[in-house]
């Protein structure tokens with residue numbers, strides 16, 4: 001008998017979400033797989049390449065429906081990315097799907113040279129990203145991928161926040177002849193308030209001028225819940241952004257936060273070095289705008305053991321943690 | 332236009348002269364490995380592959396990926412001769428703001444893929460060959476690897492995939508000059524018997540004299556065996572054609588002094604004169 005997986009949301013957080021009318025969606029992984037299948041049915045040049053990862057990538061139905069559009073590479077991520085580059089150079093629109101931890105570490109040189117430098121239109125799909133694999137430990141975590149990939153020329157980096165952003169990002173990738181990295185997790189995720197998606201432009205989830213919460217990927221829901229909690233309990237109006245595109249960065253919207261708000265908190269499922277937070281800090285520090293600033297993420301330490309929910313809570317990536325950070329920053 | 336072996340031989344000597352010219356002018360380059368693979372490139376581009384500046388955008392063209400990207404000077408002189416760009420442009424090789432980088436890039440006409448880090452060409456070529464099979468296309472994919480390069484594990488991941496997918500439209504050529512930067516490959520990290528390794532990975536294998544135009548032509552023109560990728564182990568001489576460079580490790584990326592340069596050009600001129608007499 002196994003214990004139920006700990007929830008990413010406290011009972012209080014669930015109540016706030018209910019108050020906002022938010023519905024629980026599916027895992028972004030499933031939204032990705034369904035969207036890719038739908039697109040691939042209409043375009044036989046869309047190819048999925050996997051490294052013994054079609055099950056974990058939810059691509060088993062894809063493989064059954066379109067067996068000629070999926071290429072298995074076995075457990076060989078360097079070859080996965082190199083082969084994806086070759087397929088793309090011969091006219092295929094390739095989605096290379098592998099756990100983010102392996103894809104962006106073991107194959108980093110292939111990503112840098114064969115995809116980005118050679119400008120091959122491959123979408124690298126990092127599944128079960130961040131600390132999705134929880135207690136499996138550091139080997140299975142990708143807390144370096146934003147930092148590593150931001151430092152590579154000619155690569156768009158997107159971490160969608162919910163099912164809608166995931167679907168939109170996959171459609172964007174399929175319609176774009178540029179190297180792209182998408183990363184998302186495997187836990188069910190709330191559907192965020194409706195706002196249009198455009199790659200490279202942040203989605204404004206909530207307006208406010210007291211403080212700003214800038215979030216990437218699946219931490220955005222926690223930022224939104226924290227803002228709502230602060231509004232209810234402290235009469236504070238926080239701006240919340242889903243900054244799904246880590247590169248190229250929406251500098252305008254980041255600077256507006258720094259100018260309009262006294263405090264800016266960033267949050268990401270990534271190490272605090274080299275990711276969203278330091279990207280925002282770089283934009284603000286090189287401008288005239290000044291504000292209090294805090295980066296929430298995984299610190300530079302041996303990551304605590306636990307489920308994704310345990311790790312999030314431990315490092316303050318939660319409604320309660322982010323609300324407290326924003327209050328401390330503004331005090 | 333079909334070239335005779337004698338005509339190819341003359342081209343190779345011209346390529347050797349041009350290779351030394353651009354390396355001397357740039358003050359940098361990979362001399363030994365460029366000279367060892369020139370006869371292979373000569374046969375590929377002038378006899379085997381269906382690649383020209385005119386058809387380079389056609390999906391049906393044959394493809395060449397130079398995995399041993401450091402021997403870029405050999406590739407550039409052959410591409411110039413094929414008419415992808417004027418040879419005179421190579422004056423800018425490695426210079427400020429030149430698109431002629433010291434490794435292949437697609438900014439240069441005729442280059443399929445950016446290479447230079449070793450162990451990348453074979454996986455990319457496997458991808459191209461799989462695409463060819465998907466599309467029922469007739470093109471062939473060629474990639475050139477160094478013998479030292481085979482220590483990179485990614486090659487063997489790709490070697491598995493190539494036989495798994497029965498890529499008989501793929502030919503990997505090993506420029507087996509037996510040397511790498513530190514010394515003899517057998518001493519640095521032995522990879523022989525290479526033929527048995529590739530055969531064990533499911534490839535059809537042939538060893539050829541990598542300076543024999545007829546043998547190269549025969550080995551490269553079609554799959555060695557239906558349903559299997561082809562590995563051509565081309566036994567070559569590093570520094571081939573310049574007596575004092577042949578089989579001498581320091582010419583891996585040695586640039587000749589003025590005196591050495593004149594001596595090398597004189598040797599090559601004598602070979603060219605011989606060719607003129609016989610062609």
Ligand SMILES: [Mg+2]
Pocket residue numbers: 477478479506507508509510511
């Ligand atoms: Mg060698």
